[in-house]
Amino acid sequence: MLDNCEAETHTRGMRATIVVLLGVLLCSLSVWAEEKLAVLKVGSEVYSNVTVTSVTTTDIYFSHGQGMGNAKLKRLEPEMQKHFHYDAAKASATEQQQKDANARYVPPSANTSRPTPAPEEEDPKAVMEEAIAKVKAIVNQPVTQVSRKSGMNVSIYKPGWFHDGAIKPDFDTVDVRATQEFIYDKHPYVSTDQNPGVAFNGPELEFNAMTKYFYVDRSLPKKKLTEAEMLEINRLYRIIGSCEKKLK
Structure with missing residues (x-):
């Protein structure tokens, strides 16, 4: 197999x-x-x-x-x-x-x-890099952004959206569905000191410690992922883990 x-x-x-x-x-x-x-x-x-x-x-x-x-x-x-x-x-x-x-x-x-398969396609490094690119594309999708207006109830997070650093996921076993957090759900609009003049819809956002490793632009919040998107990330993580072993 x-x-x-x-x-x-x-x-x-x-x-x-x-x-x-x-x-x-x-x-x-x-x-x-x-x-x-x-x-x-x-x-x-x-x-x-x-x-x-x-x-x-x-x-x-x-x-x-x-x-x-x-x-x-x-x-x-x-x-x-x-x-x-x-x-x-x-x-x-x-x-x-x-x-x-x-x-x-x-x-x-x-x-x-x-x-x-062609020789290039047998390269675990190339396969892993493609899987990583797909994960990044899912995790870093654009989110709705609106201009702040007088009277808007905007909750401001400081400093920025995320702390420095990130935990490297255990690609062989982690289920990113279990670590999805909805910390912004209770606020209609949220923003940070990094985003003056703009706000984001709180219920559309998430934080996930097991996808943070692939956050590209940390000055922007991350879109709340669907079940299907998280299952796809799990699948890609298994590929990454398998290829990492081959490259050791």
Whole structure:
């Protein structure tokens, strides 16, 4: 029987060629990483307190005042397209290559023979890193943010949302459902000294000591996770634990 790490690699074997291709096509241009922008306009949407994390031929990835985001470079204003060296022809070619790669992909259910994983897909480190990225995406989802107004009942937490440090979960056994806390539920709006002028809906938030290890931006509260999301984190934790053993 395959363990969690091996099962994950085998089910992804059919995608090996596509993963490698897209890895080359979407290699991030790190020259803009960590660049900070007061605002970033994407079509009709405007993001504030933006930190650019990476830029590819087609997309920009960033964090902002309400969480994480990404957008097509072609949707930026002309001056920002120029700033990020957007090339419409290259972007179009890259997107077409992505479409072609997706069209060539055959789902495992369409092939009764067991796929042979590519060497890259057998790497426990790569499998673990992908599982960690998925956990971070679930844990750090954007939360509703509103402007503070006169008369609003806002409970202020100090200093900040979270204490320093975090406990590393026991990836093999922990159930994050058991450590989910609703400490903000009793307040309609909450905020901290790190978030002047804005407030968050208390009943939409949670704290979980067993997911804090993967909190990315601790200046923002964390979304209350659903049962399905926590079960998925448990599954990903088992993969991480299995791969950690293989890497020792």
